Amino acid sequence: MTNCLSFRNGRGLALLCALLGTLCETGSGQIRYSVSEELDKGSFVGNIANDLGLEPRELAERGVRIVSRGRTQLFSLNPQSGSLVTAERIDREELCAQIPLCLVKINILVEDKLKIFEVEIEIKDINDNAPNFPTEELEIKIGELTVPGTRFPIKTAFDPDVGINSLQNYKLSPNDYFSLAVNSVSEGAKYPELVLERALDREKKEIHQLVLVASDGGDPVHSGNLHIQVIVLDANDNPPMFTQPEYRVSVWENVPVGTRLLTVNATDPDEGFNAQVSYILDKMPGKIAEIFHLNSVSGEVSILKSLDYEDAMFYEIKIEAQDGPGLLSRAKILVTVLDVNDNAPEITITSLTSSVPEEGTVGREIALIDVHDRDSGQNGQVEVFVLGNLPFKLEKSIDQYYRLVTATSLDREQISEYNISLRASDGGSPPLSTETHITLHVIDINDNPPTFPHLSYSAYIPENNPRGASIFSVTAQDPDSNNNARITYALTEDTLQGAPLSSFVSINSNTGVLYALRSFDYEQFRDLKLLVTASDSGNPPLSSNVSLNLFVLDQNDNAPEILYPALPTDGSTGVELAPRSAEPGYLVTKVVAVDRDSGQNAWLSYRLLKASEPGLFSVGLHTGEVRTARALLDRDALKQSLVVAVQDHGQPPLSATVTLTVAVADRIPDILADLGSLEPSAKPNDSETQAIGH
Known part of the structure; x- marks a missing residue:
């Protein structure tokens, strides 16, 4: 057996390949092998792995397989050897009948490349069939007046093999009256005829026994025998004749069984029994008789079995007309089957x-x-x-x-x-x-970074917060899937007042929740600028940033601080002067205080908490100015003691108090003279800060 890639453009190279039995490469990519029929299952056809440029192990790895449709697979792949082998015993005659060149085409798929290679395998004929006649015996009746030279057609032998293995010649057994003539037609068929060589004499010899041998050209030669018995009769000198040698008819493939196709007719100029014509269907090669019926009396041809254009589109039916004594003539019917659209794609x-x-x-x-x-x-x-x-x-x-x-x-x-x-x-x-x-799933690739719904965020936290307090939560979205959409959050590292930002706040990498790592003091700093990064878990990961402004909210954690009058450091009591001549509204002094908080927490109010002479002095609610509320009288004591409270507006409010000593005198010498007699109206700790509860 040989293998070859056919060349459609190389004239002589394909012939050279066949002669050398080598593999040729072709532009069309078609691989051709040849193998004899009737080989055992598993017989080697060709090295398909080698011809595809693959190692045998790659057949399975690359998904190499036969994908041809239709009839039962005749071939299979041997993954161990990389060979194309027969899948069963192949009968060429069953596969291709008498077609001279029997080709089987299969397609080989290399799945990982989605490439198809066409493989053409020629099934070579072997001489496994002998010529065979339709019957073992044939009776021919010949009138004794038949003139020498008259020819008598004989049933042909049939050999399903092709080429030299098919029917090649006929040989007639030696005799004194008959010779053999063989007519060859354009199709290659050989029709034997008995030729009368000398006049018959029924009275001398009524029956002649002959043997016709049909032989093929195989090695060894096979042959078949037909025993011919010639009965000599009185004159029947005209065979039946068909009205035409060839009949043609076209028929749709879907006509019902029993449909009449046509009627053939033959006539015989003889009379009586010699003119009685009967019609015979030539049963070679055999399937014709299963599909068509010829009425032996009427010559009507009808359908016995449903036609199928896809199985056969043309039939050649050979028929015979035979008279009573046995003279016959031949004709043929050519049936063309017409296709109807009875098969969906x-x-x-x-x-x-x-x-x-x-x-x-x-x-x-x-x-x-x-x-x-x-x-x-x-x-x-x-x-x-x-x-x-x-x-x-x-x-x-x-x-x-x-x-x-x-x-x-x-x-x-x-x-x-x-x-x-x-x-x-x-x-x-x-x-x-x-x-x-077909269902197709689209596999995700990491082509989308996480995105935040806002360009920036603002978050607020009260000062004095507990450590670990949750501040804010950011959430990013990623339209990808699985790891490509699994988001982690992080803060961009920075410093704040010389300390790393990570010592102030942290973010949960999975949830995006921001936590305070220390207690914030509004009076130290009031805001932080953070940069949050959201990264997915793809390879490589994609990320995006968003800014977050964290504002520290002031809490009322600082009481007012009195700047004036300042508490003396030597233990003495500061004295404010007020002349006895002072009119109501006279500015005696002013209490000055500040609050380190902001907003309402730093908004201060002043009030007179206690006085040694009620109604003598007043304190400005918002200014802290201490003024006389009425004119001073002689009976008013020289020394007046006042306690002034300063309170912020926080919740709860915080306050501080200061004790003032006011000396009342018209003249400074009077004041100085009496200073020695003035006892401290308050101890140093009388000026204090206290919280006023509500």
Whole structure:
């Protein structure tokens, strides 16, 4: 057996390949082998792995397999040796009948490349059949007046082999009255005829026994015998004659069983028994008699079995007309079967990729499909297309194969799964169609960074917060899936007042919740500027940032601080002077205080908490000014003691008090003279800060 890649453009190279038994490479990529029929199952056909440029182990790894449709697979792949072998015993005669060149075409798919290689295998004939006559014996009746030279057609032998192994010649046994003539027609058929060489004399010899031997040209030669008995009769000198040597008829494949096709007719100019014509169907090669019936009396030809254009589109029926004594003539009927659109297209998914990554290259292969319609002509012309507005298209491959590929880039975030419907329609009237469906999953790639819903955030935290307090929560979204959408949060490292930012706040990497790591003091700093990063877990990871302004809210944690009058450091009591001549509203002094808080927490109010002479002095609510409320009288004591309270407006409010000593005198010498007698009206700690509860 030989193998060869056929060359459609190389004239002599294909012949050279056949002679050398070598593998030739061709532009069409077609591989040709030859193998004899009747070999055992598993017989070597060709080294398909070598011819595909693969190692035997790569057949399985790369998904190399036979994908041809139709009849039972005659061949299989041996993954250990990389060989193409027979899958069963092959009978060439059953497979191709008498077609001279018996070719079987199969397609080899290399799945990981979605490539199809056409392999053509020639089934070579062996001489496994002998010529065979329809019957073992033949009786011929010949009138004794038949003139020498008259020819008598004989049933032909049939040998299902082809070429030299088929029927080659006939040989007649030696005798005194008959010779053998063999007529060869353009189709190669050989028709034997007995030729009368000398006049018969029934009275001398009524029966002649002859043997016709049919031989083929095989090695060894096979032969078959037909025993001919010639009975000599009185004159029947005219055989029946058909009205035409060839009849032609066309019939639709879907006509019902029993339909009459035509009626043949033959006439015989003899009379009586010699003119009685009967019609005979030549039963070679045998299947004709199963499909067609010839009425032996009327010559009507009808259908015995349903026709199928896809099985056979043409029949040649050989018929005979025989008169009573046995003279016969031949004709043939040529039946053309017309196709009707009775087969819908077939779609076969030969290879399929069930998932592809998004944003893949345009033209990425999804599937290899085989589209086939068993009808012919327009009925077998198939168009296949993708239903709906989907980002896929079909590209023609070889023969009836198409590749389903991506027409545009895919985006999983828009559509994560496609249900692709393919429809194949033929050109019949009405057209027939078939649909098949493919589910394709789009694999996510990390093509989207996390995004925050806002460009920036503001968060607030009261000062004096407990450590570990939750401050704020940020959330980012990522339209990808799985790890590509798994988000972690982090703070961009920075410093604040010389300390790392991470010592002030932290963020939960999974939830995005921001926590305080220390208690904040509004009086130290009032805001922090943070940069939050959201990163996904893709490879490589993608990220985005958002700014977060953290504002510290003031709490009323500082009581008012009195700046004036300042508390003496030597233990003495400061004295404010007020002349006795002072009019009501006279400014005696002013209490000055500040509060380190802000807002309402630092808004101060002043009031007179206690006085040694009620009604003599007043304190400005917002100014802290101590003024006389009435004119001073002689009876008013020289020394007046006042306790002034300063209170903020926080919740709860905090306050501080100060004790003032006011000396009342018209003249300074009077004051100085009496200073010695003035006892401290308050101890140093009388000026104090206290909280006033509510």
